[in-house]
Amino acid sequence: MANYYLDSETYKHHLHHPLMKRIVELKERNFADKEAFDYAPVDFEDAMDSYDKVLEIVGEICADIIAPNAEEVDHEGPTVANGRVIYASGTQRNLEAVRKAGLMGINMPRQYGGLNFPTVPYIMAADMVSRADASFENLWGLQDCAETLYEFGNEDQHKRYIPRVCGGETMSMDLTEPDAGSDLQAAMLKATYSEQDGCWYLNGVKRFITNGDSDIHLVLARSEEGTRDGRGLSMFIYDKKNGGVNVRRIENKMGIKGSPTCELVYKNAKAEIVGDRKLGLIKYVMALMNGARLGIMAQAVGLSEAAYQEGFAYAQERKQFGKAIIEFPAVYEMVALMRAKADASRSMLYETARFVDIYKALDDISKERKLEPEERQEMKKYNKLADAFTPMGKGMTTEFANQNTYDAIQIHGGSGFMKDYTCERLYRDARITNIYEGTTQLQVVAAIRHVTTGTYLAQIHEYDAQDYKPELADLKQKLQAMTAKYEELVKLVTETKDNEYIDFQARRLVEAASHCVFGYLLLQDANRTESFRRSAEVYITYGQAEVNKIYAYITTFDRESIDFFKA
């Protein structure tokens, strides 16, 4: 009986963060549900114990069912017949297990059949599911869409759809089209209102839709005839029971092969609108994407962890020149850095999830009553932090997932290049994480304004102001030196007031900020739990060198030479 949740103290460490007290208090509204629901917690400890127990179920399913199915799922993949998707048999078994275990609609309110869990334990489940099989995380993680439905749909829609998701029906978000990928403003799928039928009809094509044959779709479509930009787009719900959407084909992908990526044809598909017209892209999809980006971060963290596990295990068992290869500096350094990147990514994931939790819970409360002034302040603060940390985290952790899976193969040597070892699948699966839900380059675009406006720096200073154990003083000093360099670079680049130049250096600045943030997060981890000390040491050593490299690049860069880079 293996169990991902119990096989290290990492998950419990992140679950039991001091900020959870506030998160649970907000999410549970003083434990008001305890009278109406027999599974609702009665106090904070009870709630934490429930998260712990449910995550133990997730950890068991991941280790005993999802992970053992992963290879077969990767080879078999889904198929299409008569416009419908048939999942690989292993995927079907995985879905059956998570449904039976009641792991759908985890963060939905209890009145709709959900578990009312905060984002932190939900995203922890996603982290483990992805570690077991990243392609399955795509299907399971699309329950995220229910959150958008909950945030922006009306009560009637909540009642009709959310219980179905909690009961195990799957979702999809139908956004991209052949000519609208990163630039969703170009979406052309047509929505027409029929006065006669009192409903909307959708016509057109969507492409690259993950789990496109889901039961309940959220669809971005052009409701305002004659418009060409984002302001003409609205969001719709399409219920598969009504028919009208067929899967034309599924893509033959490099990785996450268990997750069907569909091309969808809409022919007079009956749909209903979510929220207000014209806010589809500018408000709802943006919220949806933020949630989805956190999900991809979790996917990246799971992959980084799996890659480390595979690499570490192989390095211990593989013998060359009379000893295990992990005894060679070139190998143990690689393994240590993989561990450090996985730990740093995970710390970033849960820090971001906590920020999301607080502002979303407050936002939800604001629909029931007027927030107190200090609550409004709190919501604003955490909303801003979530907005800043989501793109930084998504950008960095997905790049780390790629690096870790790459290194896992490197440790395996020639064997890693063969289909026989898991690391080969992880490498292919990781490759999409820094592309979809916004490429790293687009995450940088979202993150750079928090570099220029100082959101990151203020948060770094807040981390710095906390108390740390004396034995961590050296590491803290290194982080202070890194921060000073980062500050200097930001000043140097922004004072040029040259937007193209700022864009040119943006990724380096965001990365420098990330190394400081990740370093401080690991410092906090090491302060709270001794076993993180190693990763803190390794990461900060690495991060400092990276910041120095960036510093050297920017300070010696001749702005005139930017022309050499242009096509």
Add this chain to the structure above:
Amino acid sequence: MNLRIIVLAKQVPDTRNVGKDAMKADGTVNRAALPAIFNPEDLNALEQALRLKDAHPGSTVTLLTMGPGRAAEIIREGLYRGADGGFLLTDRAFAGADTLATSYALAMAIRKIKDYDLIVCGRQAIDGDTAQVGPQVAEKLRLSQITYAEEIINAENGEITVKRRLERGVETVKAKLPIVVTVNGSAADCRPRNAKYIQKYKHAKTVTEKQDADADYTQLFSIRPYLNLQEWSVADVNADVVQCGLSGSPTKVKKIENVVFQAKESKTLTSADANIEDLMKELITNHTIG
């Protein structure tokens, strides 16, 4: 039709993960060194019961287990998966029972439960491997029995249809309810624990456990009556104390020997697939591996 199903389940030491301290010097099992688990084939039986409940909403699944106080965990594990309730037979006088005394105690408890249509249990427990308790319970209750069940196909109109896994094939049989069915390990795996049920029942405790329970949650036992797990003693099930436990057990362990494999027991194997396949099957069957 609504079915009233009783699942017999046993808490057993996890003999699949035996370490060097698994046996005490006197040759008895060192239970402290082995994690206590839900007997695997009883989990298969529970799954069959839960599937019947899924197919016939309104049916109930009740666990019955005999053991020390900590065996209450078996009832909770059942509740976490969708069972409706359970009883723990626990009493010093039940201790040391062989299969005869065990089946006597279980049969008396089932008589006390009184209303049932179906009794399911695992074929055998991994600690004793006797496969006797299920059949003996059936005899004591004068019920028919179907052993080696792999799948309960349906239970309708007072009849049950069961697929049995036999040595050289499968057999599908029909019988009248009530009946005892023993389930094979080849049956479907038990479903995972459910997130809602685990939150609902995690505080469930027997009277004995409540004495050591966290005081913070004591008021819950009156607000949520289903959290009170029932414990039954010899007297509670109207059993004859002489027929229980050690005194009711004709089986006596005369001597325990360590088996030392002699060279004459060795086999020569070729690397032919069929040979390897046979060896694997043998090692799995006798629990050497797997």
